[in-house]
Amino acid sequence: MLDTLIRVLVFFAFIGLGVLLVRFKRLNAQGLDGLSAYFYWIGFPSWLMVSFARLPAISPALAGTVGGYVAAMITTAVVVMLVARLIKAPSEAATAAGMAAYINNSAFLGIPIALSLFGTEAIHTGPVVVAADFLILFSLGCAGLAKASGHTHREALMHTARNPTVIGGLIGVIMMLAGFQFLPPVENALDVLGKSGPPVALVALGGMLGLMEPRMVVRAEPVSVLAIAGKILLAPALVAIVMTLLRVDPATFKVCVFLSATPTAVSVFIQTKMYGTWYEGAARTVAQGTVASLLTLSALAIVLTHMA
16 A cells, blocks of 8 residues: 555656646646647657567467456446436547546556566566557547547548557557567667656646646546546456456456556546547546545555455
């Protein structure tokens, strides 16, 4: 629990920095667009290329497990979108909420905590889950956002194909499958750029929250609450059911369920900001969901670590 608390506090320290910069008028809306663009075009794609290229080859058994995980997460998004439409949310907000309900903060919050909880058990499965999150699920989410923002199906697919996050992840996966590695100077440069991405995105998120009225940040807005519930409650429940049906080993079960329970990734806010769709709601969802996950992740960690 202490490890979870420390990592979430660091997460919010960067967000708080963004809030302060806006409040003291050292950062404005135009500056936030620049920070978002850096993460979107440079920081996150660099991280994905390096991280995925370093992955070991995926075994057929693990591929089946990942397929089940992906199916459970897509089901989560579909349920959230349907319920959002039932409560009269606009289609673009419902689509963005669906993305917020199934894109995990698995890379920057989940993996480090999983390693501390499960040790080497998380080394083999965790990175593959992250790859599924930020290549397969992320690509589908971006296509949905593009369609919701007013593009045709063909235009949405074209936008997704040109999305630098999708391209970065795809390059990394291709290099992993081909057994190639970046030249050391190139890998080091991409690694530096990649590690700079998350802090920049969190500062941008804090800046957006700083531009909003405080009461709007803490307000329990229905679509955001729905996305948070989908992310930290429904997603891990569905993943647990699927992993049980697939009869995966206990280590794989624990890692998949825990990573699926992490809050919404800050990259969802960046994507909604770039598409101009429900970005204030996404900012609220990331912030409030991360606070709520202090309790849910801690409780889940206790349950999973005591499982046989």
